[in-house]
Amino acid sequence: GAVVSQHPSWVICKSGTSVKIECRSLDFQATTMFWYRQFPKQSLMLMATSNEGSKATYEQGVEKDKFLINHASLTLSTLTVTSAHPEDSSFYICSANDGHSSTDTQYFGPGTRLTVL
Amino acid sequence: QQQVKQSPQSLIVQKGGISIINCAYENTAFDYFPWYQQFPGKGPALLIAIRPDVSEKKEGRFTISFNKSAKQFSLHIMDSQPGDSATYFCAANPSPPRDNYGQNFVFGPGTRLSVLP
Numbered sequence: 001g002a003v004v005s006q007h008p009s010w011v012i013c014k015s016g017t018s019v020k021i022e023c024r025s026l027d028f029q030a031t032t033m034f035w036y037r038q039f040p041k042q043s044l045m046l047m048a049t050s051n052e053g054s055k056a057t058y059e060q061g062v063e064k065d066k067f068l069i070n071h072a073s074l075t076l077s078t079l080t081v082t083s084a085h086p087e088d089s090s091f092y093i094c095s096a097n098d099g100h101s102s103t104d105t106q107y108f109g110p111g112t113r114l115t116v117l
Numbered sequence: 118q119q120q121v122k123q124s125p126q127s128l129i130v131q132k133g134g135i136s137i138i139n140c141a142y143e144n145t146a147f148d149y150f151p152w153y154q155q156f157p158g159k160g161p162a163l164l165i166a167i168r169p170d171v172s173e174k175k176e177g178r179f180t181i182s183f184n185k186s187a188k189q190f191s192l193h194i195m196d197s198q199p200g201d202s203a204t205y206f207c208a209a210n211p212s213p214p215r216d217n218y219g220q221n222f223v224f225g226p227g228t229r230l231s232v233l234p
Contacts (some may be wrong), residue, residue, distance in 0.1 A: 043226045108160035
């Protein structure tokens with residue numbers, strides 16, 4: 001159980017275009033989802049936290065107009081990188097928890113590799 | 118105070134040996150300490166986790182040792198195998214949740230483990 005999927009697993013786009021990444025909890029309802037960015041050989045950098053039906057909370061330094069997050073349902077959150085530029089190239093990972101205090105665990109998706117040309 | 122320190126940055130172990138990764142924290146409000154394993158190009162996967170009410174937890178070849186007074190915890194991998202070669206992240210969960218959102222973790226910088234055949 002507790003499987004999180006991401007789509008696409010990799011994407012290549014031209015500079016200036018927008019890219020949408022989907023994160024789905026497959027076998028549980030995710031009250032909270034998190035979006036991370038990871039640079040090569042580095043740790044996970046939290047970008048934003050979202051609750052279903054609410055606006056996302058962005059970490060300091062993360063442009064909310066650049067990285068649009070929509071948590072439309074208890075099983076789906078999307079991250080849209082708007083007007084992507086080469087410096088946005090990175091590995092984006094989502095995670096989710098089911099909101100049960102007894103677990104306190106985040107389950108991660110497999111990640112999406114974004115390359116902006 | 119929200120940081121989690123992790124060492125070593127990289128570790129090379131012979132097959133069959135013991136791999137030890139250490140983490141330390143400052144915030145006494147942390148009450149959940151998971152370890153994640155990440156293979157290249159993949160999302161992190163929960164390996165094992167511990168709460169401060171126990172000093173040790175063992176699951177197969179993986180053991181967490183927890184020292185509450187020293188605010189330190191470590192991961193021991195017994196009989197290390199080449200398939201264990203990955204990056205390992207320790208994390209700590211602040212409690213109560215920030216802004217009433219779901220549990221969010223503070224991650225260590227990671228340890229790259231290489232197990233030689």
